[in-house]
Amino acid sequence: MIRRSIAFSLIDKYAGIVLGLGTMAIVSRILSPEEVGLFMVASAAVILIEAFRDFGVGACIIQAPKLTPELVRTAFTVMALLSAVFAALLWLGAAPLAAFYGDPRLTGMIHIATLGFIAAPVSNPLLSLMRRDLAFSRVAVVSITAATANAMVTIVLAIMGFGAASFVWASVAAAAVMATGAIIMRPEPWVFRPTLREWRHVLPFGAWSSVVTLLGLLFDYMPRFILGRVISIAAVGLYSRALSICQLPDRALLSAVQPVVLPALSARARDGGDMKEPYFLGLASITALQWPALICLALLAEPIVRLLLGPQWTETVPLIRILSLASLCLFPSYLTYPVLVAVGRVRDLATASLIALPLSMAIMLGAAHFGLTAVALSLFVTAPLQVGVGVHFVRRHIPFGWGEFVRALRPSAVATLGAAAVPAALLAASGGTLGLGAMAVAVVGSAIGWLAALRFGRHPLDPEVRLVVAKLGSMIARRRLRA
Numbered sequence: 001m002i003r004r005s006i007a008f009s010l011i012d013k014y015a016g017i018v019l020g021l022g023t024m025a026i027v028s029r030i031l032s033p034e035e036v037g038l039f040m041v042a043s044a045a046v047i048l049i050e051a052f053r054d055f056g057v058g059a060c061i062i063q064a065p066k067l068t069p070e071l072v073r074t075a076f077t078v079m080a081l082l083s084a085v086f087a088a089l090l091w092l093g094a095a096p097l098a099a100f101y102g103d104p105r106l107t108g109m110i111h112i113a114t115l116g117f118i119a120a121p122v123s124n125p126l127l128s129l130m131r132r133d134l135a136f137s138r139v140a141v142v143s144i145t146a147a148t149a150n151a152m153v154t155i156v157l158a159i160m161g162f163g164a165a166s167f168v169w170a171s172v173a174a175a176a177v178m179a180t181g182a183i184i185m186r187p188e189p190w191v192f193r194p195t196l197r198e199w200r201h202v203l204p205f206g207a208w209s210s211v212v213t214l215l216g217l218l219f220d221y222m223p224r225f226i227l228g229r230v231i232s233i234a235a236v237g238l239y240s241r242a243l244s245i246c247q248l249p250d251r252a253l254l255s256a257v258q259p260v261v262l263p264a265l266s267a268r269a270r271d272g273g274d275m276k277e278p279y280f281l282g283l284a285s286i287t288a289l290q291w292p293a294l295i296c297l298a299l300l301a302e303p304i305v306r307l308l309l310g311p312q313w314t315e316t317v318p319l320i321r322i323l324s325l326a327s328l329c330l331f332p333s334y335l336t337y338p339v340l341v342a343v344g345r346v347r348d349l350a351t352a353s354l355i356a357l358p359l360s361m362a363i364m365l366g367a368a369h370f371g372l373t374a375v376a377l378s379l380f381v382t383a384p385l386q387v388g389v390g391v392h393f394v395r396r397h398i399p400f401g402w403g404e405f406v407r408a409l410r411p412s413a414v415a416t417l418g419a420a421a422v423p424a425a426l427l428a429a430s431g432g433t434l435g436l437g438a439m440a441v442a443v444v445g446s447a448i449g450w451l452a453a454l455r456f457g458r459h460p461l462d463p464e465v466r467l468v469v470a471k472l473g474s475m476i477a478r479r480r481l482r483a
Contacts (some may be wrong), residue, residue, distance in 0.1 A: 016147040016251075017248070020151070021308060023150075024241075025308050025310075026155050026158070027154060027158045027166070028309045028310055028312075028313060031158060032237075032312070033234045033237035033238055033241075034232075034237060036164070036236075037224075037233040037235065038103060038105060038106065038109070038164040039164040040236050041106065041224050041225070041228045042106050042113065042164070043113070060201075060202055061125060062128055062131055070195060070197045070198045071202065072125055073192075073193055073195045074195055074196055074198040075125055075198075075202050076121060077195055078199070078202055079120070079125070080194070083120060083121050086117065087114045094108075100229070105163075105164065109165055109168045115172045115175075116172045116175035122179040123175070123178045126182040126185070126188060126191065127142065127186075141185060142178060149173050149177040150173065153173045157170065222361050222365070223239050223243075224236050224239075224240060226365055227239055230369060231371070231372070235372055238313070238316055238319070239376075241309060241316050245297070245301075245320050246294075246327060248293075249289070249294055250290065275342075275343070276400055279339060280405075281460060282335050283331065283409065284409065284411060285460070286331045286334055286335070287409055287412035288411070288415045289461075290327075290331055292416045292418075292419030292420065292446070292450050293419075294324045294325070295324075295416055296420060296443075296446050297324045298320070298324040298325050299423045299424060300423055300434065300439055300442060301317045301321050302434070303438075303439040305317050307436060318373065322377055322379070323379060326376070326379035327379070330386075330387060332387050333387055336393070337349060339394055339397070339398065345393075352393045356385050360385060363381055366378075411458060414453050414456065414457030414459070415453040415459055418450050418456070418457075419453065420449075421446075423442040423445070426441065426445075427442075
């Protein structure tokens, strides 16, 4: 069941990534860094409000030891009320925010974005019910359809000259499609009957969860607010595009696993099972995927930017290299949230965020006065800080020694070296510059080296990878026989 869920989650995420990359490649050649930066500032404000508006409803439904109709209905009611309140506040705050950045275009963009608040209370509870039941095939259908709508609307409006507003209208269209798809896939009209009967369960969980989510997003989007004010809107566009490229490994390899991890760990915690073994297995799997991808991204940053973004974005290359290397230590953070939520300690998660993130934001704010490169370099300080605090709280509930921790990561280090060997050799031979053909050779060589290193290092992910390869080979053989 877990493998099937991960498989559909992978299909969902990879489809979204392909659509997102296609949209990025097309739109980056139509819009300027300033127009992209303008949208990034507007979207940051909207997403921060949305994070508090969601109020941890999805996680509350997924981890509840005993799920009742009243709890689901209460979650919907709370989210609907918050959506109405925060939509009004965001609408009223649009003009002051535009005045702060000196760009009146922000007002209309934020007004458009508030329309998406109508759809979220409809889709969120239904999708959470599907995830709790590990019905990721249905979730994938809904998500892929919404991502397709987002891509199509963005590209068409950009070509028609809507500029930065193309992204905003596309997000509203995607939210509407998401809500419609959720109703079709999980028609549960009783969910939308308002009640506050289970508010004692929803509100405390939602409050702590919202603190965690809001602080995390505030740190993620802080560069947009700071750079837009301290340097320029164009700087926001450059940094955001660099960050988007650096997050591709997470989106392609880890984001598909994370939606499955929380319900799986929650079920194990409800059954009283040991959490150390799945935690270490998760760390080993994450690093075997993330570390090689980040190292290769740092090595191949220049041809990747030329391919995906075009020549007007070459300033992002050094930023991508810095951010990729600094992100290598972030791997434990991907399990901190699901572990602490699964054991019912969302308050510990909030405490960890309140300790680490304000310090991190202060460091980033200081670095912003020295330019884009300094902001990127600050991640070498803030990332270990956040990870260290998070692991401290995880060890309270999953006691382990640092020797065990290091041993769990050794096979992933071997896999990383195997994946980086061919790209590094090609770069050394070419003097540091690769064409697109050489980049393709580097990618293929990296994949072969990674597979060989998984086998050589006896990585726990190796049997799973071989199983996937064997199934793909069988599918191809069957199709050839039919042909």
